[in-house]
Amino acid sequence: MAPVRSTGAIVAAVSLSMALLSLFLYKSKISSKKTKLTLPSKKNHTTGLVGAIGNTPLIRINSLSDATGCEILGKCEFLNPGGSVKDRVAVKIIEEALESGDLAPGGVVTEGSAGSTAISLATVAPAYGCKCHVVIPDDAAIEKSQILEALGATVERVRPVSITHRDHFVNIARRRATEANELAMKHRKDEQMNGQALEQTNGFQCDGEKQSVVTSYTGGYFADQFENMANFRAHYEGTGPEIWEQTGGNVDAFVAAAGTGGTVAGVSRFLQEKKFNVKCFLIDPPGSGLYNKVTRGVMYTREEAEGRRLKNPFDTITEGIGINRITKNFMMAKLDGAFRGTDKEAVEMSRYLMKNDGLFLGSSSAMNCVGAVRAAQALGPGHTIVIILCDSGMRHLSKFFSAEYLSQYGLTPSASGLEFLGVG
Numbered sequence: 001m002a003p004v005r006s007t008g009a010i011v012a013a014v015s016l017s018m019a020l021l022s023l024f025l026y027k028s029k030i031s032s033k034k035t036k037l038t039l040p041s042k043k044n045h046t047t048g049l050v051g052a053i054g055n056t057p058l059i060r061i062n063s064l065s066d067a068t069g070c071e072i073l074g075k076c077e078f079l080n081p082g083g084s085v086k087d088r089v090a091v092k093i094i095e096e097a098l099e100s101g102d103l104a105p106g107g108v109v110t111e112g113s114a115g116s117t118a119i120s121l122a123t124v125a126p127a128y129g130c131k132c133h134v135v136i137p138d139d140a141a142i143e144k145s146q147i148l149e150a151l152g153a154t155v156e157r158v159r160p161v162s163i164t165h166r167d168h169f170v171n172i173a174r175r176r177a178t179e180a181n182e183l184a185m186k187h188r189k190d191e192q193m194n195g196q197a198l199e200q201t202n203g204f205q206c207d208g209e210k211q212s213v214v215t216s217y218t219g220g221y222f223a224d225q226f227e228n229m230a231n232f233r234a235h236y237e238g239t240g241p242e243i244w245e246q247t248g249g250n251v252d253a254f255v256a257a258a259g260t261g262g263t264v265a266g267v268s269r270f271l272q273e274k275k276f277n278v279k280c281f282l283i284d285p286p287g288s289g290l291y292n293k294v295t296r297g298v299m300y301t302r303e304e305a306e307g308r309r310l311k312n313p314f315d316t317i318t319e320g321i322g323i324n325r326i327t328k329n330f331m332m333a334k335l336d337g338a339f340r341g342t343d344k345e346a347v348e349m350s351r352y353l354m355k356n357d358g359l360f361l362g363s364s365s366a367m368n369c370v371g372a373v374r375a376a377q378a379l380g381p382g383h384t385i386v387i388i389l390c391d392s393g394m395r396h397l398s399k400f401f402s403a404e405y406l407s408q409y410g411l412t413p414s415a416s417g418l419e420f421l422g423v424g
Contacts (some may be wrong), residue, residue: 049127053080053087054238058246058386063356064373067423069381072372074389075243078365082123083116084391085239086225089262090120092234093223094128103221104184108133110177111223112170114259114319115144116391121223122153133180133220135173140319141398163325173222180220226260226327235266236332243267243386244274252383253279255371257321257341257364258290261330263388268334279379282338283371285346287315288322290330294338299324317343317399317409318363320390339374341367344411348420350393350400351413362391363400373421 046052057076064072077085097103108131109121118134125132132153136145137160148155156176161168225231243251254271256264268280284291289299316322323330350366353359361369368387375385399405406412417423 049081050091050124053082053091053124055242056080058243061353061357061359061369061372063353064369064376064418067418068373068376070376070379071384072369072376073247073384073386074359074365074369075239075246075386076389078361078389078392080120082120083394084120085263085388086117086120086390087124088234088238089117089225089231089260090124090223092230092238093225093228094121094124094130096230096233097221097223098128103130104218105129106218107131108177108180108218108220109223110135110173110180110220111225112136112168112173113225114140115395116320117223117225117260118153119144119147119151119395122148122151126152133173133176135169135176137169141396141400143398144395147395170226174224177220177222184219225262226329229328229332231260231262232266232329232332235263236270237266239263239388240267240270244271247384247386249275250384251275251278251386253281253375253379253385255281255283255339255368255375255385255387257283257285257318257367257371258330258333259321259323259364261323261327261333263390264335265329265331265333267388269332272334279336279375280334281371281375282333282335283341283367283374284338285316285318285322285341285367286343287324289324290322291338291340293326294335299326317406317411318346318367319396319400321364321367337378339371341370341374343409345370345420347400347406347411348413348415352415352418354393359389360393361389362393362396365389365391370421373418373423377422 056079058073059076061072061074077087080087082090094103094109097109098105103109106129109125110133111118111121112135113121114137118132118136122132122134132148132151133156134148134153135156135158136148138157139160145155145157156169156172158167158169158172163170165171243254251271254267256267258264264280264282271278272280282290282294284294293299346363346366349369350361350363353361353366353369365388368390372385372387376383379385393401403412
């Protein structure tokens with residue numbers, strides 16, 4: 001019987017060893033899996049702030065899509081680091097100016113802006129080692145000036161006047177760049193030795209001494225967002241291709257309001273080059289002459305041409321859109337038509353989207369959504385329509401989202417649905 005007990009003991013020992021080995025291997029496998037989960041994946045980050053600009057999501061606006069029978073898609077430009085579509089323009093303007101030598105490293109970028117472009121320039125400029133000086137109309141929402149100052153920009157608030165007036169905010173910004181270049185040239189002249197010939201600073205030759213509110217010994221550069229074609233290129237090379245890729249080429253229409261005209265021009269031209277039958281439309285706010293230019297070929301109606309326009313040509317509470325001249329950027333647009341939007345429609349649309357989609361949008365974004373519904377009504381169900389959601393409502397609290405301000409102009413929202421656009 002002894003051999004039997006010995007054999008049984010051996011079998012038991014072997015069985016125990018196998019069990020322990022199996023347990024060890026199982027634990028090793030689990031441990032290996034856990035280790036793999038904690039291992040870093042391949043590099044998946046951008047380089048600095050500039051790398052985070054662009055490639056914004058394209059989302060379906062559910063309420064408008066369901067109501068119209070069209071796929072209405074909004075490009076969420078408010079998710080850019082500086083909070084708006086203008087981040088793209090700011091990067092393009094500064095990079096091209098630095099590459100051409102028109103802007104010296106450490107120089108000051110000046111701009112006349114109602115808000116968003118200025119904020120984007122103030123956000124982006126430090127990433128390139130530059131400073132920012134902004135001239136802004138004093139009727140723009142006060143929070144925009146506060147944001148600019150918090151970003152470290154120098155801010156001048158001036159009264160709104162016609163673009164033909166020397167003290168229009170854009171013209172003042174142009175002068176500030178010139179003054180900065182004069183100051184830089186004077187500084188270099190003071191440091192010059194042995195009578196060597198002066199070189200130009202940022203393409204500007206100094207001819208005398210002047211005082212300036214811009215103090216930069218490295219010169220200035222006027223961004224000139226209205227006429228600078230870097231604006232158009234930012235959207236032709238960036239926004240347009242992104243929309244095409246995100247829709248897989250399945251886009252039937254694009255709608256946008258215009259201020260400088262860069263967005264509507266760059267995107268419309270790119271999309272129509274890719275697909276000739278994409279319809280591109282302008283949505284224009286009150287007081288702007290672009291609707292008449294697109295639909296009638298003239299900037300003004302007969303009554304307006306006879307001098308019956310209001311003193312303030314921008315008779316609208318929307319900001320950053322609407323203009324009464326044709327910019328170089330807008331001239332590049334390829335448009336099939338235009339719609340006229342109203343302030344009341346924009347206000348109602350912003351509240352409708354906030355209630356039904358959770359989208360808290362600024363005035364120009366809301367106007368673009370009005371344009372999307374108009375395009376859906378014109379084209380009929382089954383089409384894919386893309387718009388730009390330029391910025392959020394955070395910069396519009398004191399005006400566009402102020403109940404007191406809106407009541408002064410009879411713009412208190414009251415709609416329960418989309419009846420203000422004739423959608424039941």
